[in-house]
Amino acid sequence: MEKVIVTKNLSKFYRNVVGERHFKALDNFSIEVEKGEIFGLLGPNGSGKTTLLKLLLGLIFQSGGDAVVLGKSPRDIGTKKRIGYLPEQPYFQDFLNPVELLYFYGSLFGIEGGVLRKRVYYLLEKVNLTKFEKMRIANFSKGMLQRIGLAISLINDPDLLFLDEPTLGLDPIGTVEINSLLRELNSQGKTIFLSSHLLSEVQDSCRRVAIVYKGRLIKDGSIDSLLTVKDALSVELTSKDEGDIEKLKRLAAECGLDVKDISQKRSSLKDLFIDLINAENK
Amino acid sequence: MKNILLIANMTFKEVLRNKLLNVLLLFAIVAIASTRFFTIFAPSEELKIMQDTALGIIRFIGMLITVFVTGGLLPKEIYRRTVTVILSKPVSRAQFLFGKFCGALYSIFTNIIIMSVIFFMILFIKFQALSPELNVKFQALAPELIKALLLTQAELIVLASITLCVSTIASEIFNITFGILIFLIGHLSNYIAYLADRFDSLLMKSLLLSLYTILPNFENFNVQNSVVLGGKVSWLYMAKVMAYGGFYTFVMLAIGYLFFAEREV
Numbered sequence: 248m249e250k251v252i253v254t255k256n257l258s259k260f261y262r263n264v265v266g267e268r269h270f271k272a273l274d275n276f277s278i279e280v281e282k283g284e285i286f287g288l289l290g291p292n293g294s295g296k297t298t299l300l301k302l303l304l305g306l307i308f309q310s311g312g313d314a315v316v317l318g319k320s321p322r323d324i325g326t327k328k329r330i331g332y333l334p335e336q337p338y339f340q341d342f343l344n345p346v347e348l349l350y351f352y353g354s355l356f357g358i359e360g361g362v363l364r365k366r367v368y369y370l371l372e373k374v375n376l377t378k379f380e381k382m383r384i385a386n387f388s389k390g391m392l393q394r395i396g397l398a399i400s401l402i403n404d405p406d407l408l409f410l411d412e413p414t415l416g417l418d419p420i421g422t423v424e425i426n427s428l429l430r431e432l433n434s435q436g437k438t439i440f441l442s443s444h445l446l447s448e449v450q451d452s453c454r455r456v457a458i459v460y461k462g463r464l465i466k467d468g469s470i471d472s473l474l475t476v477k478d479a480l481s482v483e484l485t486s487k488d489e490g491d492i493e494k495l496k497r498l499a500a501e502c503g504l505d506v507k508d509i510s511q512k513r514s515s516l517k518d519l520f521i522d523l524i525n526a527e528n529k
Numbered sequence: 530m531k532n533i534l535l536i537a538n539m540t541f542k543e544v545l546r547n548k549l550l551n552v553l554l555l556f557a558i559v560a561i562a563s564t565r566f567f568t569i570f571a572p573s574e575e576l577k578i579m580q581d582t583a584l585g586i587i588r589f590i591g592m593l594i595t596v597f598v599t600g601g602l603l604p605k606e607i608y609r610r611t612v613t614v615i616l617s618k619p620v621s622r623a624q625f626l627f628g629k630f631c632g633a634l635y636s637i638f639t640n641i642i643i644m645s646v647i648f649f650m651i652l653f654i655k656f657q658a659l660s661p662e663l664n665v666k667f668q669a670l671a672p673e674l675i676k677a678l679l680l681t682q683a684e685l686i687v688l689a690s691i692t693l694c695v696s697t698i699a700s701e702i703f704n705i706t707f708g709i710l711i712f713l714i715g716h717l718s719n720y721i722a723y724l725a726d727r728f729d730s731l732l733m734k735s736l737l738l739s740l741y742t743i744l745p746n747f748e749n750f751n752v753q754n755s756v757v758l759g760g761k762v763s764w765l766y767m768a769k770v771m772a773y774g775g776f777y778t779f780v781m782l783a784i785g786y787l788f789f790a791e792r793e794v
């Protein structure tokens with residue numbers, strides 16, 4: 248498999264942080280991301296996710312180790328033609344409307360004329376902003392900013408997409424929409440590298456994850472291998488009355504099984520919210 | 530090349546929205562227009578004072594506009610993080626910096642041209658009113674005034690490059706203060722050379738002389754006094770000063786680039 252991102256012992260020290268002379272934001276970090284996967288970088292606030300992304304984009308520079316993106320240095324201009332980036336809490340020239348903004352960023356790639364026009368309106372449609380094409384960015388809500396940011400990151404039809412907390416500030420519906428868009432992009436062969444601290448979201452959309460804590464890689468692997476618990480089952484049965492739990496417990500005891508917990512299945516609040524809103528929209 | 534233009538255009542649009550600059554321009558226009566009403570002097574005297582005042586206003590307000598525009602360009606981009614998006618596109622840091630510089634120049638040019646047009650209009654009206662009593666012709670004076678304004682423009686380009694250079698590492702307030710100081714000191718640089726002459730200590734002498742060499746000599750760009758008195762500015766002089774300004778600007782941008790290339794954003 249072709250590797251699109253490789254970091255080897257990548258380190259980043261921030262100098263002269265109050266109280267410490269060298270603050271290790273990233274410490275001997277080594278990962279490999281393969282072509283065509285959705286890779287999730289998972290970690291609590293301040294663990295170094297944004298730092299890693301910025302290093303991979305050549306916006307900041309490593310203190311040690313090595314990073315290779317699409318076979319070249321992150322500083323390489325040619326590499327940037329093939330990548331897209333959505334920063335955390337994106338912010339843009341706020342006196343423009345989304346169409347002007349997309350035109351500007353598209354032109355930076357040398358995309359022109361009818362091709363650019365088609366691309367701009369296609370992306371507005373994709374991120375559900377067609378209605379707001381005349382609105383100035385200054386009046387955009389947080390969720391709308393996130394969407395236009397995503398559209399901008401896609402303007403060059405990139406092979407590799409860097410997303411820093413792509414669903415931050417989006418409501419559950421928006422989150423689901425973005426996640427399904429990401430899966431669609433992925434099915435077209437794009438590699439997606441995203442950071443998040445929302446566990447459920449990463450679980451839903453990523454095939455492989457790396458867990459980072461205090462700048463160090465503490466675990467990485469496929470979601471399946473990380474989340475499958477080998478020595479426990481979860482049981483889900485169709486149940487018609489309350490007595491079913493007692494029946495099942497008795498049955499299990501007869502077979503010599505040690506039952507820890509059998510309970511009524513509950514859907515998550517998130518699922519409920521989405522179902523309610525969807526029903527409302529019908 | 531195209532990216533430089535795109536960034537310059539975007540910068541220009543952004544700068545146009547700066548209220549402070551619009552206020553400065555308005556102030557300059559009112560001040561220049563009001564020179565029309567200087568009437569307490571003899572006609573030829575009146576004309577001189579009027580030109581002197583207007584040229585001075587254009588230089589001074591032009592200077593303020595220059596440092597306010599250029600001093601804020603990079604800090605604003607970095608503070609708002611728009612720079613991270615632009616630099617993640619196929620835009621080199623050199624293109625970005627130079628594009629920003631060109632955008633600032635567009636807006637400085639525009640302001641200078643607006644002020645100059647107002648100045649010429651007022652001057653023309655004045656000529657019409659006083660012409661029987663004057664021994665100079667508008668047609669003879671105008672080209673020299675244009676040369677003086679071109680040199681002012683060149684001076685402001687140099688000032689912009691210095692301000693942009695420090696702004697690759699410093700904050701907006703610092704850049705603006707520094708820009709204004711450099712402008713003032715740059716106009717005193719002949720005085721520094723004079724001081725160096727007067728000192729006996731070799732250390733002081735060489736210190737002042739190197740200061741004189743490094744600092745921009747903005748008095749070179751100031752031909753106001755001779756033009757107002759009816760003197761002519763030779764094209765050779767213009768060429769020499771422009772070459773000096775061009776060289777200075779190039780060096781400042783190159784140093785600015787070296788800093789910006791390593792700047793974390």
Ligand SMILES: Nc1ncnc2c1ncn2[C@@H]1O[C@H](COP(=O)(O)OP(=O)(O)OP(=O)(O)O)[C@@H](O)[C@H]1O
Binds near residue numbers: 290298299
């Ligand atoms: N320019 C900087 N100078 C000094 N310290 C910094 C700088 N940028 C980040 N840090 C520190 O580095 C650490 C990692 O920051 P980073 O932004 O990478 O975290 P993160 O994982 O993205 O967090 P979050 O989930 O909150 O976005 C933090 O402790 C932060 O304070």
Ligand SMILES: [Mg+2]
Binds near residue numbers: 296297298335411
């Ligand atoms: Mg972050």
